[in-house]
Amino acid sequence: MSWRPVKAVVGREMSKLFRQRARLISSMVRPMIWLLVIGSGVGSMLPGQQQEGYLTFLVPGILAMTLLFASLLSALTLVYDKEFGVMRMMMIAPIAHYWIVLSKLIAATLTAMVQAILLLVLLLVLGLVSVKIAASLLLPAVLTAICCAAIGGLIAVWSKSIDNFAVIMNFFIFPVFFLSGALYPVSQLPEMFRYIVLVNPFSYGVDLLKHAVPNVSTDFSILTDIAVLVSFSTVAILIACWRFSRESVHEPLFHRATGKR
Amino acid sequence: MASNLAIKTQGLTKQYGQALAVNGLDLEIAAGQFYGLLGPNGAGKSTTIHMLTTMTSATSGDAWIDGQAIADDPVAIRSTVGLVFQDSALDRTMSIDENLQFAAAMYNLNPQQADQRIEELLSVFSLQKQRHKKLLALSGGQRRAVDIARGVLHKPKVLFLDEPTIGLDLPNRRAIWRFVEQLRREEGMTVFLTTHYLEEAAACDQVDFIQQGQLQQGGSPKELTEQLGAYILEVDTVEPEVIKEKLSTKFGMPIQEDQQLSFKIEASDVDFQQLQYSLGDAITAMQWRKPNLNDVYLWTFCAPQQGDAS
Numbered sequence A: 001m002s003w004r005p006v007k008a009v010v011g012r013e014m015s016k017l018f019r020q021r022a023r024l025i026s027s028m029v030r031p032m033i034w035l036l037v038i039g040s041g042v043g044s045m046l047p048g049q050q051q052e053g054y055l056t057f058l059v060p061g062i063l064a065m066t067l068l069f070a071s072l073l074s075a076l077t078l079v080y081d082k083e084f085g086v087m088r089m090m091m092i093a094p095i096a097h098y099w100i101v102l103s104k105l106i107a108a109t110l111t112a113m114v115q116a117i118l119l120l121v122l123l124l125v126l127g128l129v130s131v132k133i134a135a136s137l138l139l140p141a142v143l144t145a146i147c148c149a150a151i152g153g154l155i156a157v158w159s160k161s162i163d164n165f166a167v168i169m170n171f172f173i174f175p176v177f178f179l180s181g182a183l184y185p186v187s188q189l190p191e192m193f194r195y196i197v198l199v200n201p202f203s204y205g206v207d208l209l210k211h212a213v214p215n216v217s218t219d220f221s222i223l224t225d226i227a228v229l230v231s232f233s234t235v236a237i238l239i240a241c242w243r244f245s246r247e248s249v250h251e252p253l254f255h256r257a258t259g260k261r
Numbered sequence B: 001m002a003s004n005l006a007i008k009t010q011g012l013t014k015q016y017g018q019a020l021a022v023n024g025l026d027l028e029i030a031a032g033q034f035y036g037l038l039g040p041n042g043a044g045k046s047t048t049i050h051m052l053t054t055m056t057s058a059t060s061g062d063a064w065i066d067g068q069a070i071a072d073d074p075v076a077i078r079s080t081v082g083l084v085f086q087d088s089a090l091d092r093t094m095s096i097d098e099n100l101q102f103a104a105a106m107y108n109l110n111p112q113q114a115d116q117r118i119e120e121l122l123s124v125f126s127l128q129k130q131r132h133k134k135l136l137a138l139s140g141g142q143r144r145a146v147d148i149a150r151g152v153l154h155k156p157k158v159l160f161l162d163e164p165t166i167g168l169d170l171p172n173r174r175a176i177w178r179f180v181e182q183l184r185r186e187e188g189m190t191v192f193l194t195t196h197y198l199e200e201a202a203a204c205d206q207v208d209f210i211q212q213g214q215l216q217q218g219g220s221p222k223e224l225t226e227q228l229g230a231y232i233l234e235v236d237t238v239e240p241e242v243i244k245e246k247l248s249t250k251f252g253m254p255i256q257e258d259q260q261l262s263f264k265i266e267a268s269d270v271d272f273q274q275l276q277y278s279l280g281d282a283i284t285a286m287q288w289r290k291p292n293l294n295d296v297y298l299w300t301f302c303a304p305q306q307g308d309a310s
Helices: A004-019 A021-044 A050-083 A088-089 A098-125 A132-159 A162-178 A191-199 A201-213 A222-245 A247-258 B043-053 B075-080 B095-107 B111-124 B138-152 B170-187 B221-228 B240-251 B274-282 B291-302
Strands: B004-014 B019-030 B034-038 B060-065 B081-084 B156-163 B191-194 B208-211 B214-219 B231-237 B255-257 B258-264 B281-288
Touching: A004 A021, A004 A050, A004 A098, A004 A132, A004 B095, A021 A050, A021 A098, A021 B095, A050 A098, A050 A132, A050 A162, A050 A201, A088 A098, A088 B095, A098 A132, A098 A222, A132 A162, A132 A201, A132 A222, A132 A247, A191 A201, A201 A222, B004 B043, B004 B191, B019 B043, B019 B191, B019 B208, B019 B214, B034 B043, B043 B060, B043 B156, B075 B081, B095 B111, B095 B138, B111 B138, B138 B156, B138 B170, B170 B191, B170 B240, B208 B291, B214 B221, B214 B281, B221 B291, B231 B240, B231 B274, B240 B258, B240 B274, B258 B291, B274 B281
Parallel strands: B034 B191, B034 B208, B081 B156, B156 B191
Antiparallel strands: B004 B019, B004 B060, B208 B214, B231 B258, B231 B281, B255 B258
16 A cells, blocks of 8 residues: 555645635634633633633633644545545545544644644733643644544534534534533533533543643543553454445435436 | 457356346457447446456456466456456545556556656646645546556556446547557557447447346447348338338338337348339438447347237
């Protein structure tokens, strides 16, 4: 197996990302609104020193949110390519079909990391993080990005159309984000929600990012976070590859495109 | 399997639920041949192509491409075949060059090989100057040309063309057929074609007609048209039943399309002028001509059944 096709799929996604500068810039707007508007608003309701502490607490959560949105939207290209017929150009190539999914998930991870690095630069400029903290957030961000890409891959291989993907995303993305401890400590959630946080793999990414920021309370150990992220990502990617390699998944591509047999 | 066969199938069958899309297809297509699989919509042409290019698996039966069983190593088969889909598989937001470089990389061509091949293919269609233009900026014919270039970038041994000229104007269709002819001549490519433009299939070495997943008849276009008869007689009339009654005893039942009757004439010594005179005012127009593949198609799929009274 040559790496050239994988590089081609990843390269295509990256060149599209850098070409769409508006997408890159707008991807910074959402986290900045959360951080500066929601963070300041909610923070102002907290007593004394906790006000500043809340902004620091939000940094890993907002970084995780950027990774989650970027990865999921990037995984959407799997569905987009199916819908617009471009996927057939990849399916007819002499590579095993699971490599297409793997390549797309590598691209989703890289896309998320590009946006995460941009956000960290912004946070550095605004003085919300130090260079040391920004650097120590990078490795946890990679693991979280892979986990989010895996979630996106799972959704994408089960989606038949972009509309379908959007519905599933809205159904998943908000519960996954809000029930992850990104915005508030898990210990403060009602008991029922805490169980959901425990089964949400994204929570462990958020927690791992929190470990990189001093004075931010965490809910799990670093080892637990890494073990869950690695195990979940591996299983999810394997399932996505298996599902995508099934003929019943890609066969409609050919009939839908031509509308005939 | 004989080594000079580019494609061979034995009892190739594809079933979707209760529906048989392809039913026990047996094909033998020699290397370098220009082959046409013809038939109405839903006959099983595209499903056959998708099975032969490993895009879908057969429910039963076997198939070989260039001597390799397709079920054994689909990835290897995909490096041997090229497939041009009926509708474009290209990314319209990317340029010609980006699309073809991407496709070339998917076929593991190195950048130098890719550049050279892309230049070579674009020059055939005089598209070198448009190389960096977005696909959206091209005409339908130019986009189709890029699609075909994508299909042959890796110099496949067998090229599958699924209705490649649909929706194109005559000059673009002719340009595409000149290119396909050049590929066959210079690269010895076997070409497997499906089309509804039967005059295009007249250039094939062999054609087969397929209906409901089963082969109906096949041969070279010349043989098939000769077998059909010496002439096709077309009569426009306001009294089709009268003309039918008069001529069917001599020429057999015609194909009727509104007020036009089409008869298959097997004898070559019919005096058509005398016949026209004898039919008098009952006809509004009459013409006779040599049969072509369109006639073979019509007489294969629309022929009146035995006992059809009207």
